[in-house]
Amino acid sequence: PLILGIETSCDETGIGIVRGRTLLSNTIASSMDEHARYGGVVPEVAARAHLEALEPTIHAALAESGVALADIDAVAVTSGPGLAGALMVGVGAAKALAVSLDRPLYAVNHLVGHIAADILDADSPPIEYPTVALLVSGGHTSLLLVRDLTSDVVLLGETVDDAAGEAFDKVARLLGLPYPGGPEIDRAAVTGDPEAIRFPRGLSRPGDMAAHRYDFSFSGLKTAVARWIEQREAAGEPIPVADVAASFREAVVDVLVTKALAACRDHGVPRLLLGGGVIANRRLRDVALERAAAEGVTVRIPPLSLCTDNGAMIAALAAELVMSGRPPSTLEFGADSTLPVTEIQVAEAVA
Numbered sequence: 409p410l411i412l413g414i415e416t417s418c419d420e421t422g423i424g425i426v427r428g429r430t431l432l433s434n435t436i437a438s439s440m441d442e443h444a445r446y447g448g449v450v451p452e453v454a455a456r457a458h459l460e461a462l463e464p465t466i467h468a469a470l471a472e473s474g475v476a477l478a479d480i481d482a483v484a485v486t487s488g489p490g491l492a493g494a495l496m497v498g499v500g501a502a503k504a505l506a507v508s509l510d511r512p513l514y515a516v517n518h519l520v521g522h523i524a525a526d527i528l529d530a531d532s533p534p535i536e537y538p539t540v541a542l543l544v545s546g547g548h549t550s551l552l553l554v555r556d557l558t559s560d561v562v563l564l565g566e567t568v569d570d571a572a573g574e575a576f577d578k579v580a581r582l583l584g585l586p587y588p589g590g591p592e593i594d595r596a597a598v599t600g601d602p603e604a605i606r607f608p609r610g611l612s613r614p615g616d617m618a619a620h621r622y623d624f625s626f627s628g629l630k631t632a633v634a635r636w637i638e639q640r641e642a643a644g645e646p647i648p649v650a651d652v653a654a655s656f657r658e659a660v661v662d663v664l665v666t667k668a669l670a671a672c673r674d675h676g677v678p679r680l681l682l683g684g685g686v687i688a689n690r691r692l693r694d695v696a697l698e699r700a701a702a703e704g705v706t707v708r709i710p711p712l713s714l715c716t717d718n719g720a721m722i723a724a725l726a727a728e729l730v731m732s733g734r735p736p737s738t739l740e741f742g743a744d745s746t747l748p749v750t751e752i753q754v755a756e757a758v759a
């Protein structure tokens with residue numbers, strides 16, 4: 409099926425077009441620059457930017473893929489989670505498009521979409537189930553057991569405080585690096601020593617590994633970085649930005665990979681799927697591949713351009729739903745800013 413996907417949950421207006429598991433176009437307009445001077449996403453600014461960007465971005469995606477609007481078989485949209493106002497713009501546009509084209513509409517979960525980005529990796533065979541999935545984004549850090557991406561996602565654990573991406577953004581700010589912090593820290597860390605400073609690994613002590621085996625905590629790490637910087641400043645010493653960035657990144661990556669591989673071992677599942685904006689992190693990709701290989705676990709990583717928010721992953725998830733014979737969504741849905749990851753599709757029509 410030929411699917412057009414619309415993503416507006418945060419600050420990226422993403423339009424993606426897929427045919428089955430083949431990516432035809434992935435067009436993104438970002439309002440990131442407008443938010444950068446505030447040090448974070450301003451919801452009202454994001455919603456207005458989506459409104460302005462949607463139509464030109466849809467046209468750009470169609471042009472890039474050489475597809476005519478009339479050829480689209482179904483429309484897909486993110487209904488949550490995300491910023492309510494931003495989501496509403498995409499949901500409204502998707503409904504209008506589906507109704508005017510007289511095509512089915514699939515309202516899907518943004519987080520499952522991040523995992524579905526893996527489907528579009530042209531160099532890998534189809535995803536095998538069950539698989540453990542590590543979802544690491546700006547608002548979420550979760551470990552999932554995916555038995556079927558279209559119908560059966562189990563939440564094993566998640567962050568008890570900050571998301572990993574949020575920690576990257578906050579630590580970047582402490583280091584005087586611009587927003588968004590993830591790519592900046594990645595860059596700064598290249599020349600740093602990851603073992604220069606031993607920052608804490610949240611919820612990783614033996615007792616925590618019993619009670620919070622699949623949960624994460626990053627606020628203690630962020631505070632530890634802040635304290636370390638304060639002490640250096642109080643002593644009048646310069647801040648070794650590269651070493652702090654590399655050591656912080658190492659602490660985040662270490663916990664993420666350790667817990668993901670523990671989940672693979674515990675469930676007897678030698679497959680790990682990575683998804684979410686933080687998966688763009690070079691060190692995370694390298695360490696996950698290296699340590700998984702040592703344990704006989706195969707890792708799937710989405711193409712870099714599909715890690716952060718995009719419409720192609722939303723279209724890919726809807727294509728899976730269509731191919732597995734699932735009915736579309738009714739028009740009775742809205743934006744759900746707190747949609748749980750276990751709700752893969754919303755407002756599914758009764759078959």
Ligand code: ATP
Pocket residue numbers: 417418489490518519522544545546547548572573574576577588589590591594684685686687688689690715716717
């Ligand atoms: P969610 O998906 O939970 O709703 P989101 O959509 O805002 O949140 P994404 O777009 O998936 O999040 O990811 C954005 C996050 O990824 C930001 O926090 C950003 O700093 C982080 N990020 C992007 N590139 C990198 C990188 N190279 N290293 C680390 N973090 C990164």
Ligand code: MG
Pocket residue numbers: 418419420716717
């Ligand atoms: Mg974003």
Ligand code: FE
Pocket residue numbers: 518522545546684685716717
């Ligand atoms: Fe996201």
